[in-house]
Amino acid sequence: MQVEKEVKTVLKKEKVSSEKKEKNSEREKIIVLKGVKKVYRMGTERICAVDDVSFEIYKGEFCCLLGTSGSGKSTLLNLMAGIEKVSSGQIIMKGKNIHHMNENRLAKFRQKYLGFVFQSYNLLNSMTALENVEFPLVFKRVPNKKRRRMALEMLKKVGLEDRIKHKPKEMSGGQQQRVGIARAFVANPEIVFADEPTGNLDSKTSKEVMELIQGMARVNKQTIVMVTHDNKLAEYADRVIRVFDGKIISIEENDHSQKKEESDVNDEIAQVNKETSNEETSNDINNNDINNKDTNKEEFTEEVINLKKAEG
Amino acid sequence: MKFNDLVKMGLRNLFRRKARTALTVIGMVIGTISIVIMFSIGYGMRDSFIEQVMENGSMTVITVSTWGYTIDEDGNYIDTGEQKLDSDLVESIKKIDHVKSVGGMLQKNLQLTCGKYNSGMMVYAMDSSTFESFGFPGLTQGEYPTADHKDIIVFGSQARNSEFYNWGSSRGSNSKTIDWDRDTISFTFSDYTVNENKKAFTQVIKNYAVMEESENYMFNYYAWMDLDYFKELYTKYANTLKLEDRKKAIASLNKFDQIQVNVDNMENVTAVQDAIKELGYSSSSDMQYIEPMLQTSKMLQVVLGAIGGVAMVVSAINIANTMIMSIYERTKEIGIMKVLGCMLKDIRKLFLFEAALIGLLGGAIGIMLSYLLSWLINKYGAPLFESLLNTSYMYGETTGGFSRIYFWMPFVAMGFAMVVGIVSGYLPANRATKISAIEAMRTEG
Known part of the structure; x- marks a missing residue:
């Protein structure tokens, strides 16, 4: 049943995307994947996380890799960022074959062209917001004063000019992610990778964060590659690449004026995905349970203290 | 970064x-x-x-004595023998590597006289041009002998402190502390019996120098003279002696009592000693003990x-x-x-x-x-x-x-x-x- 539905949606998608194809061919391809495969070895078993994937990402577009957990979308992002090595196939970024690069050239490449936004922010807890934003510039050997100025400007842009001396632990999730975004954009990279940037945020802050990323990228015509499992977030993207079981099942253009038709299709896929994503949501619930337990504990200890006070 | x-x-x-x-x-x-x-x-x-x-002496100095004794590798005494120390030996030691300077030394007893009071002292004679290389200490008084002025006696820092005694006094021996600046002090040698027929040799001390206190006892208790000046005086003394004594006295000037060898570095002392041994002479140094x-x-x-x-x-x-x-x-x-x-x-x-x-x-x-x-x-x-x-x-x-x-x-x-x-x-x-x-x-x- 599931397969049938998938095939249907794919057919529908192809209609939409074929119209756009001509337009795309004129644009500069900034990332090209050709037959990319990633195989993990778990003991004797071999797991194909990314299975023969080919697609292009164009300069200046906001591209979204949409898929459930375990679909291989994060692996795909890591492969593109050069954090993981491909098992076979090619990834060409800015005309360079990144899996042929050694660690040093890769590091230089990242300094020059790449920015990263993470789900868990990945800020350094020992550093202030300002120092965190400055951090990529340290590796780029930007002079002290200049990089301080750049970082300050960036923090102003994300609306955190009054928080520059705060450590990550002293800030809310949304604020931390905004620091993360400032860090990703501070060196003005051509490509920014975002891995579930709103995964740990509530819907309101998610929206703010997404708009921030989108706005920033538009100003400097930067390419955004975002990974998410959230259909709503995918709406911010110009193009959505759906990933399932390590394969691309569809590539669709989000013409922001034609939202309705797309969202219908999206809903259908969402339904398909629901079953598979159950696992994920149940995980979330578990996490919530743990959190609840913690708060319960606190309440409990408070009660005990109160009781003791009463006795005393 | x-x-x-x-x-x-x-x-x-x-x-x-x-x-x-x-x-x-x-x-x-x-x-x-x-x-x-x-x-x-x-x-x-x-x-x-x-x-x-x-x-007890400088670490880089090797002494070759007339009465040399041989020791084995563990430092145990084996034998004593008389060695002939002459200027030929001095020359051949000079040719050994690492040798900085070589000095042949004569060693005699001086008899000091001040009026009726007498005292004794050991005197060493050595070529005054080598004094410096043997690390002679500084002077508190006077100057070292030079090529032009060799007639100087250099006293060790403690040498003048010994008491003078009057042996012939009727009340037994009594002593006197000498004031070196005021009293007239003369010396002679006493190696041979006095010849009654001739006027005994005596030399008044006029020019003298005094050394600073040194760690080396050699520079504290003895007197030092230039070799040529010493030979001149001793020949004068010999001429006052009886014929057979005179011959012996003159002959004693041709043989050194000891030869001191100064080595450039502490570490080479043993090597130089070995080289001297090859020449057929036994020698001693403080390095040997240390x-x-x-x-x-x-x-x-x-x-x-x-x-x-x-x-x-x-x-x-x-x-x-x-x-x-x-x-x-x-x-x-x-x-x-x-x-x-x-x-x-x-x-x-x-x-x-x-x-x-x-x-x-x-x-x-x-x-x-x-x-x-x-x-x-x-x-x-x-x-x-x-x-x-x-x-x-x-x-x-x-x-x-x-x-x-x-x-x-x-x-x-x-x-x-x-x-x-x-x-x-x-x-x-x-x-x-x-x-x-x-x-x-x-x-x-």
């Missing part, structure tokens, strides 16, 4: 874990102290040996150094452990750094810098404490060390101490501490570069 950023980050990381950094530094401090103190004791003891022997002592002290230094080294190795392991812990703790940080474009060599440098800094800091503090400890040992450690070591060596009161920190020791120790830090930080640092960024970012922390 620029160097000052590296320093800033390294310091921040060390400061973040104050307790652990402090403990590792303390480990290094102990390592440094033990090495520096052990070496300082080793060197202090060696110096004491040398100083003691210095009191060499077994030095060997013992060298061995002691090695043992003490090894004890210190163990402490150093322990602190090196300590640093490595700290760095490995630090890497586990900062796995995520390293991952983030990698993703943000930090070069591998920068990550390695960062960890090496932290390890080196721990070493350097520990080394610096350790050296400061070593100076304090060394001072305490010298002040209060005397009874302990004397009871431990008095079996074979006497510690004089004039020794410089049991623990002596040479000026180069702090630098060597600090450099060594830093190298230990870097070496023990190298493996952990390499390990840090191998952390996979993706794994690192998944870890919490």
